[in-house]
Amino acid sequence: MNIINVNLDQSKKENVAGKFLDLKKTLRAADLRDKNFYDKMSEEDQKLYSPFMLMKYMASVKGEQWMQEHYVEMINECVNKHLWTVSKHKKLAWILTAMCGVEQGQFHPWLGSKKKTGNNDKQKLLTTLYENMKQDDIELLAEINDKKELKELARDFGNEDKQIKLK
Secondary structure: OHHHHHHHHHHHHHHHHOOOOOHHHHHHHHHOOOOOHHHHOOHHHHHHOOHHHHHHHHHOOEOOHHHHHHHHHHHHHHOHHHHHHHOOOHHHHHHHHHOOOOOOOOEOOOOOOOOOOOOOHHHHHHHHHOOOOOHHHHHHHHHHOOHHHHHHHHHHOOOOOOOOOOO
16 A cells, blocks of 8 residues: 555656756756757757746856856847747757856856835835836835825825824
C-alpha cells in the first residue's frame, strides 16, 4: 500500500515539473550566449518559453554595478525595444536575448511589480480615491498635501467623516 502511494506522489511531482521551463538551465544558456539552445529545446519547452519572462529575468542580475548596467542596457537595446513584434518569432527572441550574455553564468533574481498599497494613512486614502493612479503619484500627493486637505478631498468625493480614516 505504501509503495503505491509513493509511486503516485512521484508521478505527481514529475507532472508538475513538466509544466514549467527549466529557468536555471535556460538562463545559464543565455548567459553563455548559446544561440542554438532554442533549437536544442524539446517541442514542449519551446512552447513554454516566454520571451517576456526571460527578458525580465535577464535584465536583473546580482553582482557588480558594471555587470548590472551591461545587462539592463543590452536587454533594453536588443530585446525590449521591439519585444511585442519579436515575441511572435520565439527563435529570434531567443537569439537576441542570448546575444546579451557575458559568457559567464550569473544569478538573475526576479524583480516583481511594486505593490499598490500605501505605507501610511494618507497614501491608503489616496489609493482608495484614485484606484488607477500610479504609486509614485500617490506618494507625491501624500507628501505635498496635509491631512486637512486630504479630508476635504475625500468629502468632495462623497465620503462622510466616519469613512475617512486619517490619524
